[in-house]
Amino acid sequence: MSNNLPLMPYIDAIKASITAHADEIAQLDQAIGDGDHLINLQRGIEALLKNSEELEQLEFSAALSKIGMTLMSTMGGASGSLFGSMFVTMGKTAKGKTLDVTGMTEIFTAGVESIKARGKADIGEKTMLDALIPASTSLKQSIRNEVELSAALEDMKKAAIEGMESTKDMLATKGRASFLGERARGHIDAGARTSQLMLCAIADLIIENH
Numbered sequence: 071m072s073n074n075l076p077l078m079p080y081i082d083a084i085k086a087s088i089t090a091h092a093d094e095i096a097q098l099d100q101a102i103g104d105g106d107h108l109i110n111l112q113r114g115i116e117a118l119l120k121n122s123e124e125l126e127q128l129e130f131s132a133a134l135s136k137i138g139m140t141l142m143s144t145m146g147g148a149s150g151s152l153f154g155s156m157f158v159t160m161g162k163t164a165k166g167k168t169l170d171v172t173g174m175t176e177i178f179t180a181g182v183e184s185i186k187a188r189g190k191a192d193i194g195e196k197t198m199l200d201a202l203i204p205a206s207t208s209l210k211q212s213i214r215n216e217v218e219l220s221a222a223l224e225d226m227k228k229a230a231i232e233g234m235e236s237t238k239d240m241l242a243t244k245g246r247a248s249f250l251g252e253r254a255r256g257h258i259d260a261g262a263r264t265s266q267l268m269l270c271a272i273a274d275l276i277i278e279n280h
């Protein structure tokens with residue numbers, strides 16, 4: 071497979087999905103955060119689109135690293151440094167890898183691990199990790215079971231959606247929502263929702279082009 075995968079269609083698809091759910095995302099972070107998650111994310115996406123010509127010239131691993139550094143320097147918020155470190159790690163991991171389903175899953179899983187390390191968080195703490203970890207686990211399981219690509223991606227979407235929904239009843243132990251104690255219960259975590267939306271947008275585009 072070429073190591074010059076076109077990344078911009080994925081960024082466009084992510085932007086479309088975030089835009090379609092903008093009000094909902096803003097409200098989620100207003101309820102148990104400080105209300106800036108949507109704006110942080112939009113700032114990051116716009117910075118990537120501004121750099122699209124440069125990103126298109128780069129080989130896959132270098133493009134991922136560049137995305138990470140761009141997100142770190144433009145996005146802001148906890149999510150900016152977490153997504154930034156995810157992409158920088160994915161860029162390092164992608165070097166020399168075959169970009170098939172197994173390789174892509176290894177790259178994604180390394181990115182999720184870097185969020186766990188940087189945020190000192192794990193599943194069940196009402197964060198973006200509650201969408202990302204189940205998605206990574208689902209993909210690894212599909213590879214073990216030799217599930218066909220589209221079905222594997224549909225399963226991954228389901229795992230991300232269930233994980234995102236599971237944050238609703240959780241107490242938060244990391245991030246701003248952790249200051250709210252019991253008052254955080256009953257609200258879905260904004261970062262879990264946006265991570266799930268982005269994963270679904272990417273999966274749908276891969277399925278469509280498959």
Ligand code: ADP
Pocket residue numbers: 099103104105106107108110111146147148149150152185188189190191196197198199244245246259260261262
């Ligand atoms: P901030 O919290 O600085 O205002 P954002 O609003 O952009 O930044 O992002 C908030 C999201 O970041 C939360 O909804 C949560 O999903 C995620 N988050 C916050 N802290 C952590 C952490 N330590 N580990 C993983 N994710 C985190």
Ligand code: MG
Pocket residue numbers: 099103104105106107147
């Ligand atoms: Mg916030």
